Amino acid sequence: MNILIQITYLVATILFIVGIKKLNRTQEARQGNILSAVAMLLAVLATLVESQLLTPIETFSCMLLGGAIGLVWARRVEMTQMPEMVAIFNGFGGAASLFVAFSDYWTRAVEQPSLSTDLITIISILLSVIIGGITFTGSLTAYGKLSGKVSGNAIVFSGQHMLNLVLLLAAVACGVLVAIETGSVTAMIVMGVISLVLGILVVIPIGGADMPVVISLLNSYSGMAACTTGFVLNNSVLIVTGALVGASGIILTQIMCKAMNRSLISVLLGGFGATSGGAAAGGSASDMVIKEVGVEEAAMIFDSASSVIVVPGYGMAVAQAQHVVREMMDLLEKKGINVRFAIHPVAGRMPGHMNVLLAESNVPYDKLIEMEEINDDFSNTDVVLVVGANDVVNPAARTNPASPIYGMPILNADKARTVIVSKRSMAAGYAGIENELFGYPNCLMLFGDAKSTLTKMVGELKEM
Amino acid sequence: MSLENFIFLLYILVLASYCGFELIAKVPPTLHTPLMSGSNAISGITIVGAILCVREGEISKYLGMVALILATINVVGGYAVTDRMLQMFKKKK
Numbered sequence: 103m104n105i106l107i108q109i110t111y112l113v114a115t116i117l118f119i120v121g122i123k124k125l126n127r128t129q130e131a132r133q134g135n136i137l138s139a140v141a142m143l144l145a146v147l148a149t150l151v152e153s154q155l156l157t158p159i160e161t162f163s164c165m166l167l168g169g170a171i172g173l174v175w176a177r178r179v180e181m182t183q184m185p186e187m188v189a190i191f192n193g194f195g196g197a198a199s200l201f202v203a204f205s206d207y208w209t210r211a212v213e214q215p216s217l218s219t220d221l222i223t224i225i226s227i228l229l230s231v232i233i234g235g236i237t238f239t240g241s242l243t244a245y246g247k248l249s250g251k252v253s254g255n256a257i258v259f260s261g262q263h264m265l266n267l268v269l270l271l272a273a274v275a276c277g278v279l280v281a282i283e284t285g286s287v288t289a290m291i292v293m294g295v296i297s298l299v300l301g302i303l304v305v306i307p308i309g310g311a312d313m314p315v316v317i318s319l320l321n322s323y324s325g326m327a328a329c330t331t332g333f334v335l336n337n338s339v340l341i342v343t344g345a346l347v348g349a350s351g352i353i354l355t356q357i358m359c360k361a362m363n364r365s366l367i368s369v370l371l372g373g374f375g376a377t378s379g380g381a382a383a384g385g386s387a388s389d390m391v392i393k394e395v396g397v398e399e400a401a402m403i404f405d406s407a408s409s410v411i412v413v414p415g416y417g418m419a420v421a422q423a424q425h426v427v428r429e430m431m432d433l434l435e436k437k438g439i440n441v442r443f444a445i446h447p448v449a450g451r452m453p454g455h456m457n458v459l460l461a462e463s464n465v466p467y468d469k470l471i472e473m474e475e476i477n478d479d480f481s482n483t484d485v486v487l488v489v490g491a492n493d494v495v496n497p498a499a500r501t502n503p504a505s506p507i508y509g510m511p512i513l514n515a516d517k518a519r520t521v522i523v524s525k526r527s528m529a530a531g532y533a534g535i536e537n538e539l540f541g542y543p544n545c546l547m548l549f550g551d552a553k554s555t556l557t558k559m560v561g562e563l564k565e566m
Numbered sequence: 567m568s569l570e571n572f573i574f575l576l577y578i579l580v581l582a583s584y585c586g587f588e589l590i591a592k593v594p595p596t597l598h599t600p601l602m603s604g605s606n607a608i609s610g611i612t613i614v615g616a617i618l619c620v621r622e623g624e625i626s627k628y629l630g631m632v633a634l635i636l637a638t639i640n641v642v643g644g645y646a647v648t649d650r651m652l653q654m655f656k657k658k659k
Contacts, residue, residue, distance in 0.1 A: 118608060123589050125601050132652040135604050139645040142611065149614045156621045164620065164631050168638025175639070176646035184651070188603050191644050194636040195609045201633035202615040208626040222567045321602055324609040331615045333575060336567055340611055341575055342582040347609040349586025354598060447595055454598025461654040467596050 110148035117141035181462040185452040186248040196237025199327035203230030226333035228277045235297030237323040243305040256309035322351020361447035363510040390541035401562035407484035417490015421552035428463040446494040486518040521545045607644025613637035
């Protein structure tokens with residue numbers, strides 16, 4: 103029987119690898135996800151057999167409850183809420199690792215102290231508790247920020263990094279105590295609490311637009327937590343899948359950092375925009391002359407164009423303007439105008455956020471063009487429509503070495519013949535800096551809520 | 567756990583991590599969100615550990631049950647929402 107369980111685990115592992123490989127291609131991605139779900143089912147079945155189902159009622163009622171909650175949640179969530187959904191699920195994964203490690207520890211320390219516990223196992227347990235705990239509360243904090251329940255701004259106070267360091271050292275000290283004497287339950291609990299506090303403290307100084315990096319990193323942590331749990335339970339399926347997730351999270355983190363021209367360290371230290379933004383912005387702000395445009399006039403500009411690029415940003419998600427943007431695309435295409443979308447890698451609050459929103463509103467994915475591919479096309483484009491994006495089209499990143507975003511790769515929207523910016527007000531972007539683009543002679547501002555102004559413009563376009 | 571066993575698991579860890587980097591390095595930005603929520607569901611593999619914890623004992627069993635509920639939400643919700651998302655990605659007709 104045991105060998106059958108082992109073979110099932112092996113098959114599951116292969117399916118996980120094939121499944122994640124298929125997530126690389128848009129046509130096969132759905133199939134890949136299903137394969138990986140099948141792998142999970144196999145692993146669960148094998149484990150149920152292995153556990154001999156000593157407590158069937160508890161086991162199945164927990165799984166039914168969790169499954170029902172997960173399913174309902176997944177069906178109900180709005181696509182604009184994807185970032186917070188991923189964040190909270192990630193937190194649950196981290197918490198699960200934390201509780202599994204704690205449960206295993208409790209068996210060894212209190213319930214069956216006769217069980218021999220070697221150093222490798224206890225270190226694995228300690229790591230699971232720390233990583234799981236940080237992932238749990240870190241993800242919950244990210245969830246709070248993304249859903250607006252906690253201020254999305256960077257929260258910084260003096261001595262913050264010092265405090266984190268002291269807490270980390272205290273956690274390590276507790277860990278050493280537990281490693282020396284497995285029965286040091288108090289030290290274990292203190293360490294668990296510290297890791298929960300640390301999770302909150304490391305995420306609060308990170309501001310809204312850095313969220314794509316944080317979510318990716320927490321995703322990676324949840325994989326590592328699963329991995330260490332695998333060492334606790336001596337289970338290779340956990341190790342392999344945990345490593346796959348850990349690697350994918352790290353890769354996404356790297357991509358996001360590169361797209362913002364920031365190092366991971368500087369993102370984690372946090373406080374971006376709160377400190378450096380104000381001073382650098384002061385100079386050029388007042389002498390900027392902006393030109394406003396009305397809905398009617400904007401519609402006329404679009405009507406006479408032959409090529410249009412739309413640059414979406416987080417503001418589009420906030421205004422829920424993705425459907426009206428697609429409607430506009432359909433109308434313009436009917437008039438023979440070429441419409442494409444330029445997607446900056448960090449547009450939105452999580453990697454690929456814009457792609458999901460536009461896919462939801464039925465924009466075909468081959469219309470969504472990556473930054474590197476589309477950047478040279480802006481100069482021979484008639485009209486660029488910027489919807490709720492700001493820093494990713496700020497030419498200061500190219501021209502002004504004093505700007506905090508200098509060096510960040512941006513979309514060259516300013517090179518187009520006309521740029522129309524749909525924006526609620528003149529408020530600065532996340533980086534807290536003035537956008538030079540708005541003062542350019544080819545830039546027109548279309549003020550107001552993106553959804554309502556664009557709906558009006560679609561109405562105008564229909565009549566033309 | 568014996569030292570040999572630990573080294574063996576380390577081999578698995580190293581190879582799987584390398585495998586992960588190779589597999590995911592070229593994922594197109596279009597799929598970043600589904601990749602993230604999909605891999606998030608995979609990290610719910612802790613469900614396996616949770617099932618093994620809900621076997622015996624008192625407090626250790628209750629801790630295991632909490633872990634099992636959370637991990638199942640993570641797994642089922644993660645896969646379901648990823649599927650919902652991937653369903654929307656369509657090419658132009």
